[in-house]
Amino acid sequence: MSDQPARLELVGLTTRCLGRVHHHYQTLDSTNRAAKEMAAHGEPGGVLVTADFQTAGRGRLDRRWESPPGSSIMASLILRPELNLRDSFRLTMAAAAAFSLAVERVAGLVPLIKWPNDLYLNDRKLAGVLTEIKGRDRLDWAVVGLGMNISAAPPEVGAIHLVESLGAPVDRGEILAAGLNIMEGFLDRNLAPAELRSVWLDRSLLLGREVTIIDGEDRIAGAAVDLDADGALVVETETGRRAIRAGDASVLKK
Ligand code: BT5
Numbered sequence: 001m002s003d004q005p006a007r008l009e010l011v012g013l014t015t016r017c018l019g020r021v022h023h024h025y026q027t028l029d030s031t032n033r034a035a036k037e038m039a040a041h042g043e044p045g046g047v048l049v050t051a052d053f054q055t056a057g058r059g060r061l062d063r064r065w066e067s068p069p070g071s072s073i074m075a076s077l078i079l080r081p082e083l084n085l086r087d088s089f090r091l092t093m094a095a096a097a098a099f100s101l102a103v104e105r106v107a108g109l110v111p112l113i114k115w116p117n118d119l120y121l122n123d124r125k126l127a128g129v130l131t132e133i134k135g136r137d138r139l140d141w142a143v144v145g146l147g148m149n150i151s152a153a154p155p156e157v158g159a160i161h162l163v164e165s166l167g168a169p170v171d172r173g174e175i176l177a178a179g180l181n182i183m184e185g186f187l188d189r190n191l192a193p194a195e196l197r198s199v200w201l202d203r204s205l206l207l208g209r210e211v212t213i214i215d216g217e218d219r220i221a222g223a224a225v226d227l228d229a230d231g232a233l234v235v236e237t238e239t240g241r242r243a244i245r246a247g248d249a250s251v252l253k254k
Helices: 031-040 089-107 162-166 172-188 193-202
Strands: 022-028 048-054 072-079 112-114 118-121 124-135 139-149 210-215 218-227 233-237 240-244 248-251
Touching: 022 031, 031 048, 031 072, 031 124, 031 139, 072 172, 089 112, 089 118, 089 124, 089 139, 089 162, 089 172, 089 193, 139 172, 193 218, 210 233, 218 240
Parallel strands: 022 048
Antiparallel strands: 048 072, 072 139, 112 118, 118 124, 124 139, 210 218, 210 248, 218 233, 233 240
């Protein structure tokens, strides 16, 4: 692990707290892994860890997150909000909403939010959020990780990058700073579920479409019709409505 001088400038950062302490690395195994270690050692909320390259970037369920060197945002934020553990999905909701809004603000494109943790452009994956938490009933700390393809994306997973979609250069530091600015606003408003739900509803990739949700052995098919107050996806199945809290969604192509 090499600790290089910061090369990722947070252009336009206006936060009080988020990203004010920023550790940037040329190479790390995983920014989430590093941030979790820092959180466990007592680093305060707001600390940001970024890398140009990850040798063991992670998605959910120990999947891999791959990205060519220097081509993306790979960022993990330590957060310590007052939150019940059962409400921790709001952190993922806030991050996905903040970074969808940030891309719109900086690049003028509107990434759709694919429940439960992805941003999509043109039906291809642009970004993913990985939230990891520690606590009992109350949250002790959370690490919210974001991977977003800026100028390249691994072709084999059908991903898209922002420059490809926009047809012009984009400054990843500007996107990251804008996302942190917006995220801090959500945190200041106590991650208000109604506000987060409304951004998600506005930008939902799944609503109104026929979907299949796979959660371990569980497979649920139907029309995605709503998000409930906790961010669960409401699916109209043959046997009635179900609120689904976790899983991987795929859209049925017509
Ligand atoms: C996610 O998981 O989408 C969460 C990804 C979080 C990555 C960030 S990078 C900074 C921080 N540090 C980490 O170690 N992780 C976080 P999931 O929904 O499970 O999706 C994972 C799947 O996305 C993989 O199995 C691939 O199919 C696909 N994938 C991998 N790399 C990708 C990329 N660059 N762009 C789009 N899709 C990708």
